[in-house]
Amino acid sequence: MTTTLGTASAAPGEMDTGRLEVGETRDGSSFGLPVAVINGARAGKTLYLQAASDGDELNGVGVLQRVVPQLDPAEITGTILIVGIVNYHAFQVAEHRNPIDDTKMNRAYPGNEAGTSSERIAAATFEVATQADLILDLHQGSTSRMIDEVRVRCGKRHRLHDDCLKLAKVFGCGYILDQKGPDGQLARAAPDEGIPTVDPELGGAVGWDEESIRKGVEGVFNVLNYYGFLEGETTVETQTRANGFEQYGAPGGGLISFERDLGERVRRGDLLFELTTPFGERKAEVTADSDGILWRTRRLPQVASGEYVCSVATDIDDY
Known part of the structure; x- marks a missing residue:
């Protein structure tokens, strides 16, 4: 048809x-x-x-x-x-x-x-x-x-x-x-x-x-x-599933640099990112509140107070 x-x-x-x-x-x-x-x-x-x-x-x-x-x-x-x-x-x-x-x-x-x-x-x-x-x-x-x-x-x-x-x-x-x-x-x-x-x-x-x-x-x-549209084979593998997230904002204005890579496992207390002035003077360090995976980050380094910085997946399992 x-x-x-x-x-x-x-x-x-x-x-x-x-x-x-x-x-x-x-x-x-x-x-x-x-x-x-x-x-x-x-x-x-x-x-x-x-x-x-x-x-x-x-x-x-x-x-x-x-x-x-x-x-x-x-x-x-x-x-x-x-x-x-x-x-x-x-x-x-x-x-x-x-x-x-x-x-x-x-x-x-x-x-x-x-x-x-x-x-x-x-x-x-x-x-x-x-x-x-x-x-x-x-x-x-x-x-x-x-x-x-x-x-x-x-x-x-x-x-x-x-x-x-x-x-x-x-x-x-x-x-x-x-x-x-x-x-x-x-x-x-x-x-x-x-x-x-x-x-x-x-x-x-x-x-x-x-x-x-x-x-x-x-x-x-x-x-x-x-699903049978083609005759090839698919190997279905275990995935990492996330159900919840913790979001982190900037404690002040300046430039951020990440200490962890996307997809990297983090533990509570691990350093996530550092906030500095344009001259590299350290203003703050932000650590993980819980164990999880660094799932998402902002693209540009400049931030204002309270602006979104990153998300950590905390409610995770293998599926």
């Missing part, structure tokens, strides 16, 4: 790219999101992939740029639906939020087809996503530095929690954040429709990180192999 997404249309064993029209720009011109349909030669499940719902989170786009050319529809069982850039307006100006309505797109799901710009885009992509059996919403830490992780956002009491957790483990970044997310996230809304969904957070800081992109590509192929 032919599968259509926007202007992309593919019969079994074919692939096509096109645009999903979602509105008009300020000069009245219509605009559409870049989409792809990969219709496998054999019937099977449907996987939905999207990237750049936050416009400056580019690693997900890098993953798709590398994954799609490697996919041969003749070798695929099932269908893969892709929206390559969700937050169209923010991507054009390399910003996090949609500048048309100053909205973080991943707080707008399931959307509203008659609402704001972000709500309309969310509604259009949600309609596509809910045709799938599995959803991967590719993200990045944006302005913060962070480890590569996969986030399960539906909450532990959700009926699909175990399915989402399994999908995160199959993706296989090595780290899983298992914590109920804010309303409006795709990974919160889609499980309510019965679809296991995770959002891989592929590294952090604004830019294009080849190592995180590589892990994302590997993760997508892990999912394709494990």
Whole structure:
């Protein structure tokens, strides 16, 4: 059966790219999101992939740029639906939020087809996503530095929690954040429709990180192999799962330097970072309150009093 997404249309064993029209720009011109349909030669499940719902989170786009050319529809069982850039307006100006309505797109799901710009885009992509059996919403830490992780956002009491957790483990970044997310996230809304969904957070800081992109590509192929879209094998390994965090702010203004690397285990009392003046005069040292893993840090060294500096995962286990 032919599968259509926007202007992309593919019969079994074919692939096509096109645009999903979602509105008009300020000069009245219509605009559409870049989409792809990969219709496998054999019937099977449907996987939905999207990237750049936050416009400056580019690693997900890098993953798709590398994954799609490697996919041969003749070798695929099932269908893969892709929206390559969700937050169209923010991507054009390399910003996090949609500048048309100053909205973080991943707080707008399931959307509203008659609402704001972000709500309309969310509604259009949600309609596509809910045709799938599995959803991967590719993200990045944006302005913060962070480890590569996969986030399960539906909450532990959700009926699909175990399915989402399994999908995160199959993706296989090595780290899983298992914590109920804010309303409006795709990974919160889609499980309510019965679809296991995770959002891989592929590294952090604004830019294009080849190592995180590589892990994302590997993760997508892990999912394709494990769930039967391809005939390869996936080795599912134990992950480090975090359920809670302690955040640390700056005790004063100045420049910070970290004494621990991302992903490094810390013990209570270990030095996390030092605060100095621009002339290197030491102002303060901040130590860990609990045992854990340095999970996330700010990107730039300059801070004002109370400004966010880093997060340590403290409620951790092996899954």
